[in-house]
Amino acid sequence: MAGPEHSLYRQVILEHARQPRNAERVEPHSHVAEAVNALCGDEAEVTLRLENERIAAIGARVRGCVISQAAASLMTEAVRGLPLAQAARLGGVFRQAIEQGETGALPPELIPLAPLIEVRKHRSRIRCALLAWEAIETMAGETAPGG
Amino acid sequence: MAGPEHSLYRQVILEHARQPRNAERVEPHSHVAEAVNALCGDEAEVTLRLENERIAAIGARVRGCVISQAAASLMTEAVRGLPLAQAARLGGVFRQAIEQGETGALPPELIPLAPLIEVRKHRSRIRCALLAWEAIETMAGETAPGG
Amino acid sequence: MSDNTENTSNAENPYRGDFPILAREINGHPLSYLDNAATTQKPRAVIDALVRFYEHHNANVHRGVHTLSEEASSLYEEARAKVAAFIGASAAEVIFTRGATESLNMVALGFARGLLRPGDEVLLTEMEHHSNLVPWQEAARETGAVTRFARITDSGTLELEDFAAQLNERTRLVALTHASNVLGTLNPVAELTAMAHKVGAVVVVDAAQTAPKGLVDVAALDCDFLAFSGHKMYGPTGIGVLYGKAALLERMTPAFTGGGMIAKVDKERASWGEVPRRFEPGTPPIAGAVALGAAVDYLQGVGPAELRRREAGLTAYALEALDAAEDVTVFGPPAGDHRTGVISFNLRGVHPHDVAEVLDETGVAVRAGHHCCQVLMQRLEVPGVVRASLGLYNSREDVERLLAGLNRVREVFGVSGVSGGEAARRGRA
Amino acid sequence: MSDNTENTSNAENPYRGDFPILAREINGHPLSYLDNAATTQKPRAVIDALVRFYEHHNANVHRGVHTLSEEASSLYEEARAKVAAFIGASAAEVIFTRGATESLNMVALGFARGLLRPGDEVLLTEMEHHSNLVPWQEAARETGAVTRFARITDSGTLELEDFAAQLNERTRLVALTHASNVLGTLNPVAELTAMAHKVGAVVVVDAAQTAPKGLVDVAALDCDFLAFSGHKMYGPTGIGVLYGKAALLERMTPAFTGGGMIAKVDKERASWGEVPRRFEPGTPPIAGAVALGAAVDYLQGVGPAELRRREAGLTAYALEALDAAEDVTVFGPPAGDHRTGVISFNLRGVHPHDVAEVLDETGVAVRAGHHCCQVLMQRLEVPGVVRASLGLYNSREDVERLLAGLNRVREVFGVSGVSGGEAARRGRA
Numbered sequence A, B: 001m002a003g004p005e006h007s008l009y010r011q012v013i014l015e016h017a018r019q020p021r022n023a024e025r026v027e028p029h030s031h032v033a034e035a036v037n038a039l040c041g042d043e044a045e046v047t048l049r050l051e052n053e054r055i056a057a058i059g060a061r062v063r064g065c066v067i068s069q070a071a072a073s074l075m076t077e078a079v080r081g082l083p084l085a086q087a088a089r090l091g092g093v094f095r096q097a098i099e100q101g102e103t104g105a106l107p108p109e110l111i112p113l114a115p116l117i118e119v120r121k122h123r124s125r126i127r128c129a130l131l132a133w134e135a136i137e138t139m140a141g142e143t144a145p146g147g
Numbered sequence C, D: 001m002s003d004n005t006e007n008t009s010n011a012e013n014p015y016r017g018d019f020p021i022l023a024r025e026i027n028g029h030p031l032s033y034l035d036n037a038a039t040t041q042k043p044r045a046v047i048d049a050l051v052r053f054y055e056h057h058n059a060n061v062h063r064g065v066h067t068l069s070e071e072a073s074s075l076y077e078e079a080r081a082k083v084a085a086f087i088g089a090s091a092a093e094v095i096f097t098r099g100a101t102e103s104l105n106m107v108a109l110g111f112a113r114g115l116l117r118p119g120d121e122v123l124l125t126e127m128e129h130h131s132n133l134v135p136w137q138e139a140a141r142e143t144g145a146v147t148r149f150a151r152i153t154d155s156g157t158l159e160l161e162d163f164a165a166q167l168n169e170r171t172r173l174v175a176l177t178h179a180s181n182v183l184g185t186l187n188p189v190a191e192l193t194a195m196a197h198k199v200g201a202v203v204v205v206d207a208a209q210t211a212p213k214g215l216v217d218v219a220a221l222d223c224d225f226l227a228f229s230g231h232k233m234y235g236p237t238g239i240g241v242l243y244g245k246a247a248l249l250e251r252m253t254p255a256f257t258g259g260g261m262i263a264k265v266d267k268e269r270a271s272w273g274e275v276p277r278r279f280e281p282g283t284p285p286i287a288g289a290v291a292l293g294a295a296v297d298y299l300q301g302v303g304p305a306e307l308r309r310r311e312a313g314l315t316a317y318a319l320e321a322l323d324a325a326e327d328v329t330v331f332g333p334p335a336g337d338h339r340t341g342v343i344s345f346n347l348r349g350v351h352p353h354d355v356a357e358v359l360d361e362t363g364v365a366v367r368a369g370h371h372c373c374q375v376l377m378q379r380l381e382v383p384g385v386v387r388a389s390l391g392l393y394n395s396r397e398d399v400e401r402l403l404a405g406l407n408r409v410r411e412v413f414g415v416s417g418v419s420g421g422e423a424a425r426r427g428r429a
């Protein structure tokens, strides 16, 4: 059952947290990165395999709250098939959308993540929604110099 | 002309500051001590000569405000003829009188110093009234072990 | 069974009316503020003390000859005397700081670094707050000393045998908390101090969680240094206290220097003024100190016995209800004399932050996370806990709303467990 | 002659009404508060911000999930953003401290001690406040570096040639005040910083006296660190700011450690969180920061140009009158763009404390003494000075009452000199 209107816990978020998509480690993988939320100790490990420069497989293992789990699950679905750099850019757009509270202009890939924008009213939880994306940014940053 | 009722600057204080008694160095002296008020940098140097274990001559040179000058002048008059230890005790009584604001029970030697008790309402000036007495206490403390 | 007569309702609580913020609504519900271990709310008397200071007496202290400065200085020193009386110290042993964390760092920098030699040991406990742990780790790292940790039992009390066993002639300093900000455990500081003194160690006590309960008596504890914060004892933020025995403060080096703490400065060097001024460089948090004095007055008005009685009753009531829920794990000792009203727990299958978030949706304010006790979390083998901590204004309703809120958490996340309603009922049976 | 139209009377001053304390009587007289360089009075908006925080939003910041904690955290971070905008910095470069003294010490301990090597030089000026002098002396003493002092001229300005001559490739750090708290001198910090950067020195600016005037723009000054206090800029006591360039803050070591500033702690070691959190261990002065934000709003409302215009007019008026009295010696530069409204002087034959005391009897609040500038006093060859320092609410009457009060001083101590009445008349002619 859904929470009150101001609740973070919309049905879709609860479902993704309960049954996260792509919650397994990808083996073999071409990339792996971890992200830790220093404020609460929650952790995300993201593994992925690029094929033809695109994300062919991705897995996010999260030890954390419902928000960080659901956000990771939604992230994996949003970025599959994209080049890594484009995935990282998408993360930046998502971050901005949260910080500015804008859901109107979300690119199509991010529309399923719209319910997470609600965290903007709960500033202590913003990093939960961004945790798995940070791992993507780390990977993209690492590969950036090499191309 | 005297200041208002709450003024520190009673006539007697102004007179002692203008014409301090015993403002010269005593030579030869048996004791010398300095006191400095760290909060404003004012200084008092007290010299005295004991004869038959009593203060036969005393001098207080003060670089400081009206209160510290008048207090030093009044001090020199109060302790002349006393044994050093008794002079230091008198200083303790005076200190207490200021801290508790009591003028009633002053010993006869301290009665001329009664106008200084007013400094209790001006806590930043209390040390001015006690500066020269601190030098006496220093001397008494130094001689105490030896007798 | 706890005695219900001790657990007043809001209507019967004579202190609630003193705290303006309790009138607030949160997400359409009344506020049940159960985050008192993080910071307490402020009674009108404390807020008024701030306003009165700024509207009538504001000036810088020290050296000021004019009336306002004399008044501000007197109020500041009166506050010091009040705090000193509250903890059984003399005024010259009370240093105003910015808070417990700063107090502890001042000892670590100004005292421990001069004391410790390579191979020396600093004994801590597994339940220390980062503010009473990291500064000692740093001091040890810089001096070549070693930190050790006295273990805790599974019920969250200090293992006294282990503490005794770890004390030895290399132990130069013991830093421990008077009460845990997670477990609620009250440590037997007087005994531990006596043991530490036998081996010649200096004892530093973190009293952040006990000063608010009127439990600090430095003469009885006989500790060497003791630290606490104003904001956790119904006073303002930005003010705290370091108590030190006079002789040790004389040996301590000022960590920070500047205006107001010197005796004399020239181009080559500076010398220090007397204690406690020596440790208060710059303009102190004057209004904060004055308002902390008002908080002490307020606590003295309530009385330590009453503070303890109320908290003990409500703690027993809450613990009983939480223990009765089989999906709730409570960390820390059972109700009784050796604990405060800090209650940490986890609800099976739900992350602590999610518990806290849903409780907030019902107006119940608790804290979730590691509570600046990561070493303790490692010991408890949990990433975090939910913490409900009681204050003077809490009443039966607050505990009941916490229990009802946990039911809501179970609903939202679809986790089973003894229904909270039943747990609450059992708790109250 | 200064333009009288700039010097409003109390009745014409639109800001006086904002400051409740100005209604106070002192010894039967209205209050003329001329001790603004020590601390300023607080407008209703700042007092209200404190009350509002404690009555509606009080909670601890960081990590708190519940509504009050979210609100308190937002207010705290909004205050940081306001302060950053006020000084032309980005929010991540603004660290909340307890005051300017703590800010400067943090740099001395956390940055300078890692930077300085034996033989390195730290360049100061003869007009530094103890809070921007003793910490560098200590850092130098501990590292084997040497402190040097750029000289000042007889009119109280920095000797630029001497400053230039003392800068050399061994100069690793320059610490100087933006404006003197005794002389009122405004130093050309942007130029001096450029000179210092040429030799590779890091520049630390003490802006305690200029932040209240809206004179700080870190982008224009290009200094590396900058410190100031809330209580001198119409904000509360117990809060201050350290600005640091982002890259330098990354290199700075936290002087104090504890809760809230760590990334991870275990029994062996701790790692630090990100900047600026890394430098704010423990519970910060939350309400103080929020109220400092309100003070910034207030100052922005008045506007830096208006602040300067009012102060410049009244300063010129006061200087003129004081200069006209032949028994008054004024220290510091003449009226004009290169000074603030801090006016120090001595009255021949009367100790500064006695001047201040008698002025207080007439309701005029000034400060007397060394003003935490003993090195400067040695340079001026005086034990102390009387200081009248202007704030936003001061008007012509305050200066006139100062002048009349000096006449009273002359009367009480029977010192001659041009009669103050005449001096004042001359000043206004």
Ligand SMILES: Cc1ncc(COP(=O)(O)O)c(C=O)c1O
Pocket (backbone or CB within 6 Å): C259, C281, C282, C283, C284, D037, D038, D099, D100, D101, D102, D129, D131, D132, D177, D179, D180, D181, D206, D208, D209, D229, D372
């Ligand atoms: C120029 C200057 N620097 C530093 C300080 C120290 O400020 P605070 O005492 O607020 O730390 C002051 C004020 O006392 C000052 O005037």
Ligand SMILES: Cc1ncc(COP(=O)(O)O)c(C=O)c1O
Pocket (backbone or CB within 6 Å): C037, C038, C099, C100, C101, C102, C129, C131, C132, C177, C179, C180, C181, C206, C208, C209, C229, C372, D259, D281, D282, D283, D284
């Ligand atoms: C046990 C304990 N010690 C130390 C502290 C640190 O206090 P503060 O954050 O006020 O400096 C706290 C509170 O956070 C605490 O609970």
